[in-house]
Amino acid sequence: VKELGDVGNDLEIYGNKLYAVINCSHFVEVMDVETAKHITQISIPNCRYLAFYKGYAYVSSYAGPVQIDPNARLGYVAKVDTASLAVIDTCIVGFQPEEMVISGNKLYVANSGGYRVPNYDNTVSVIDLETFTEIKKIEVAINLHRMEIDKNGYIYVSSRGDYYDIPSKTLMIDSRTDKVVREIENLPNSEMALCGDSLYVYSTEWSYHTNRNTITYAIYDTQKEDIVTRNFIKDGTEKDIVIPYGVAINPETREFFVTDAKNYVTPGKLHCYSKEGVRKWSVTTGDIPAHFAFTRKKLKPIQ
Template identity: 60%
Template structure:
């Protein structure tokens, strides 16, 4: 019953789902999106709040939901805000101007939020934004804009691992990059977490996850989007440990730990 749903986050027995709400397709009059609250015990929708245009990823922190609004269906009039929802009342309390065509959002252990922008695929490039609480107002504001493209990211300790598959409407090509950022300083400490040259085996990176216990980095490859993909595992040293064939367009991963 949630139309055109996108991403999901969990908190205290509830799932929170972002949704474009409207039909799929470019439309200058595309409607605002929403976040739905779902009781995980009954699977019933218990609340709904309207947010920005075409909301994508969301993260929960300190009783608030932060939602990255893309406005992708309203191209070229993209949204550029992060919606802030009070989780207790399920109301949108403000919007934070960040950057156009937002997508990913992550929280680090220092309370900062990392938000990625896809750009407009022509003149405005993909960028990574850092949001931090203003000490005077105690509200999240943009603290920094990093000159780094980002399609997917995962944080492990003080390191933010990322890759970018940045499409250009001008060159009609993808530019694929990798990197590691120190979340304490915001510095790019490595321009690739792959050190053995095997990144050339990855056609279209489409998923990224870091094992918090071992530090192993997992990258999926969607290849041509219509044939079976691959999953690659890299050690902390950036050397590939193994690869395995997957189904079509492998995107997301989770770790399941078994008691010994």
């Protein structure tokens, strides 16, 4: 286990490099993908998530300190040259930007406004990647977070709601028109992962009314436009998971992985499931396991 810093928030592979966003330490750690050896760190304040396109990394940033602040400033997206590993430009977006997806020559950014509670942001910023300027904002729902895009250009966006009376939900944007085309009924969403036409969605929905989480595991078929199961774990072992905190699907085997953050302060668990939803194995991890990156490269042993 490599000590990286405070709060790993995203993990992605691009080319021969592994990028880890270390949120509360305000940098992106860049490593060799085969050895996980340090290459450099890219300083970006309160950095959140990564996206890649044509030799550039795009990093969302809250652009300010890690604290609740009704006067928190607008966030931005940093553009990083993956050859020089330097920030070469920034683009102002909404408040506390989170995940991003790319469609054609447009970068979509989910703005949360999470630091400005109860005055959440409710927009997705659209950035033209040629000019690297924000060209529009799409009103979607409050407190946006996760994003996925399917092969037909539909973008799935999660809203965390307000934890009181406005529930979490999943919405769809058509990237051809940049319009919200659907709210998927009764699909709360803490995180999602797309494999083929199957959108795996789990929700750990907190309510301040009840002071507890409601946990669900669903698969939404993006072609049929329907929820095909309300529990993708089929052997009852979801009862062993205290706080689901990450999901990923192996694109070749269709095995899927779910992490458990437990109580957030002690080592968590990583569970591997067959494509049929039966647990194959589990392993203890570090604290709050959350993010995955798959590679076909042969990894070298840690020296």
